Amino acid sequence: MNPETPKNSRLAAVAVAAMVGITLYWTFTYSGPYRYLAELQLKWMGYYVPKLTAMVIILGFLAIAGVIKVILRGAERPVPGPANGPVAAVPVTNTAVPQPWLQYVRYAAPLIVVGIGGWMYFNGTQAGGLQQLTAVDFGSGKPQSRMVYADVRGHLGRTYLSKENYLYIPMYTEANGKAPVRLVVGVNERDANKRLHAEADGSVIVRGIADKGLEGGVKYAFEKNGMTVADTVWVVHAGRAPGDDRMAGTIMMAIGVALAGLFFAVDSYKKRKNAAMRPVQIPS
Numbered sequence: 501m502n503p504e505t506p507k508n509s510r511l512a513a514v515a516v517a518a519m520v521g522i523t524l525y526w527t528f529t530y531s532g533p534y535r536y537l538a539e540l541q542l543k544w545m546g547y548y549v550p551k552l553t554a555m556v557i558i559l560g561f562l563a564i565a566g567v568i569k570v571i572l573r574g575a576e577r578p579v580p581g582p583a584n585g586p587v588a589a590v591p592v593t594n595t596a597v598p599q600p601w602l603q604y605v606r607y608a609a610p611l612i613v614v615g616i617g618g619w620m621y622f623n624g625t626q627a628g629g630l631q632q633l634t635a636v637d638f639g640s641g642k643p644q645s646r647m648v649y650a651d652v653r654g655h656l657g658r659t660y661l662s663k664e665n666y667l668y669i670p671m672y673t674e675a676n677g678k679a680p681v682r683l684v685v686g687v688n689e690r691d692a693n694k695r696l697h698a699e700a701d702g703s704v705i706v707r708g709i710a711d712k713g714l715e716g717g718v719k720y721a722f723e724k725n726g727m728t729v730a731d732t733v734w735v736v737h738a739g740r741a742p743g744d745d746r747m748a749g750t751i752m753m754a755i756g757v758a759l760a761g762l763f764f765a766v767d768s769y770k771k772r773k774n775a776a777m778r779p780v781q782i783p784s
Contacts, residue, residue, distance in 0.1 A: 519561045520611045527554050528619065530716040538717055558608060610760040617752025623647060624745030627709050636673045638683045638710070638734045647711035652736050654683065655703050656696070661721050665689045668718050670727070671736070675702055680728040684714060687738035695738035709745070710736040 526534035527550065537553045627649040635654030637643065643650075655677060657670035671683045685706050687695050697705045714733040722729050 515565070516608050516611070519558065520608055520615060523554055523557050523561070523612070524615050524619070526557065530713075533557055533560070535716060554612075558612070607760055607763060610756040610763070613756030613759065614753050615756075617749045617754075617756060619749070620745050620752065621749030623709075623711070624742045624747075624749060627742040627745070630707075633710075634673070635671050635683050639673065639679075643710070643734075647709055649709050649742050650736075651705055651707045652683075652685075652710060653699070653703055653705045656685065657681075659725065659727065661718060661725075662689065663718065663721075667692060668714075668722075668735075670722075671704075671706075680730040681722060682730045682733060683710075684718075684733060684735045685738060686735050691739060706736050706738045708736050708738040709740040709742065710734050 522532075523534075526532040530538070534553055534557060537556060538550075626645060627647050628645065629649065631648055631650040633642065633648070633650045633652050635652065638652075652671070654671040654673060655675045657672060657677065660667055660669040662668075665688060667685075667687050667689050669685045669687070670677075670681045671685050672679060685696070685704075686708075687706070695706060695708075699705060712732060712734055714729070714735055719729050719733065
């Protein structure tokens, strides 16, 4: 066994973990290359695909790792030493040598699934109990946490955006509000009539999880349509409940762990199979 193999395996594991962590950070904070690629899609197509954008970044990391591996391949080859005596010819069967770094790269997909599931579960624990809030509360900074579970009351704006059948509707304190957008209601188009409860005074009550941070693509689209958007924007996702986030997060983490277990089982089987097929030299 090559003594460098365990060292290379540990380095590969650290590299993969760093790759996954950086990708998740850029995705959730809408920053770095993720933001650049998203805004490039917005410029070309008018919208962007979050999952595809994250996948492109991961493929970019893998491409860089592949280039580094090719460059350093020559340094990994052993230098032949002087021959001390005649060596008996032994038939050798050519077998593919598994690359440990490729095995760790394959675990990136389950790690990403587990990471996203953990993030969703964490969000479900942060929303707290049901509160009664109004649009003015979000403008005054009443919610202290990053996300809240609440019935939110306010007046919907007449101009809204639609992205993949998901509506983003500004909510104001008063009817026909013209102030900068600080609160947005996000609702599935087919569920709008069920989730948006109209009141006698023309206002609307929406129950869901409100969190800070409007997607950069949506914010860009609002501004492109001539609407002023505040630096901090809350988004009320209609129909979303803390229990749903925790359940979805648990399912995603379970799927990620199952995938990792499957890959580990396959790798273990291949190692046992290769060990059994290894030729044994019989002394003459």
